[in-house]
Amino acid sequence: MSISSTFSPTIKTLPIFSHTTSINSQSPFPVSLIFKPSINYSQLSISRRIFLPSVSGIWDALTGGTNNNSREAGLAIRRGMLLFRQGDVMGSVAEFDKAIELDSRQKAYLWQRGLSLYYLDRFEEGAEQFRLDVAQNPNDTEESIWCFLCEARLYGVDKARDQFLEVGRDPRPVMRQVYEMFKDGGDPRKLVDTFSSSRDGEYFYAYLYAGLYHEALGEEEAAKNYLVAACQSPYAERSDDYMASLAKVHCKCRNWSFSQTST
Template identity: 80%
Template sequence: MNSPNTAHVFGNTVSRIRDRPISVPILSRRPLLPSVSGIWDALTGGNDARQEALAAVRRGMMLFREGDVSGSVAEFDKAIELDPRQKAYLWQRGLSLYYLDRFEEGAEQFRLDVAQNPNDTEESIWCFLCEAQLYGVDEARRRFLEVGRDPRPVMREAYNMFKDGGDPEKLVAAFSSSQESEYFYASLYAGLYYESQSKTDAAKVHLLAASQSPYGQRSGDYMASLAKVHCLCRNWSSI
């Protein structure tokens, strides 16, 4: 899904998101039956509403990259008002809700998305991160959303660490000499794991490492922007 939309964040041109193109599906990844979709479009204004919703999603993503987390949620919510079918697929909204400490809504968002896309490792992890803040790590792990096998080795290891417990330092060490993207993701999720354990100092080390890594600095990946936003929200600028 190629998208004509590009935006700048921290001096980088955004072209891909978590190894997926920027374009955000307005309809389900499992498309509605034409008859149902046609009825919905007739009731809601059809293509105009879809295009306005897509524009709102792109604005929300741009605002998040710029550090305006509240503004991003407002745009994502506007997109849902324009096209309610979109709610189950707005993982970007879930990320923003986490940084606003709206953990219950964030967990709901990620659970909705995993219900539609049962192979999304990262959304399963982010649901855990929200629920760890609500219920504690043990209960969040009991409620853990199991998903299909991620093709990325680093995300398979990260998923197992969050699901079963593990050592974030071993995760980072295992990918320290790998591709730049793998080191970035290992550092990002090591830091997030420590945050779920309320180990702020260790979380800071790894999240700053992720945001300051070559991939974090140069990539157009939405999660590279997230690492920067995380440090901005926590007022972290150096180790």
């Protein structure tokens, strides 16, 4: 997931937020943000999977706000993300909903909630969440794809593709090809062949989305092979990427073991 904005936050050489940061920290947003208005904002693309969980927290940091609800909402989001990583999908949604109750500004940015809703088969709510997110960030490839995944389960692949959310150009080559495959149709085998010898992250994302594409088409065995391969990749085993956790949660929800499979 990437975030584009009308301001440019510059992160100083302070401890950068990661999803493993303690939720008991007195400062839930350990970053320093500075306006740099000379930057071309249209080029800004920061991965929200390794960035702050609470967009409102950015604004509070910039404005000097001391909204207790905002801080509590940020902590609820962190708890929800932790629960999701641990496989407690229902518990994660409860925390994300709590964050929205505490600070309604969160709802339009909570892509994590949309992912959890998908695994609870709450596809209509998931699609709504991703559409809200894309309305705020029209350059987010992955949210567009996850909206499609939800709507494919609701209406079928053809209708979901008819109303596919078009977004800006992703800077990641693997995600550009993934986007085109979901938007226009394509061959997952070609996708993974292209990136099978690439960097760990590209290999992981190619296999992850190849599996999700097969699932959208109702092809369970192929989906299983690719998703298990994604989980077995070195990137998934050592990365703090939220999507690496998602691949494992996916297999857990489908009762797929991580035993070696072939693709």
